[in-house]
Amino acid sequence: MRLIEQREVERAFREYPVENVTVVRKEAKCWYFTFQVVDPKTGIPATCSLGTQRGELRCWADPRSLFSFLDDKFGVSEGTFMLKDETHEEK
Secondary structure, rough: OEEEEEEHHHHHHHOOOOOEEEEEEEOEEEEEEEEEEEOOOOOOOOEEEEOOOOOEEEEEEEEOHHHHHHHHOOOOOOEEOOOOOOOOOOO
């Protein structure tokens, strides 16, 4: 998964076909979203998520806030969700 800054996420939603928007629960108070966009140069789909300015995954404590963010910023009104992060190893 590739972390990108908000301006790049906004550009992706504005200029490219975005698919498979997924909200993921990483842990109790850590929710994030992923989406797929086709790389215009290679034609290969890439899974991306919003990163912070420090290069960390941007998470929300409340999924309702995340759903509002997706709707308000990008007009996302449907997608899927996962209650376990498949890339996160459980200990």
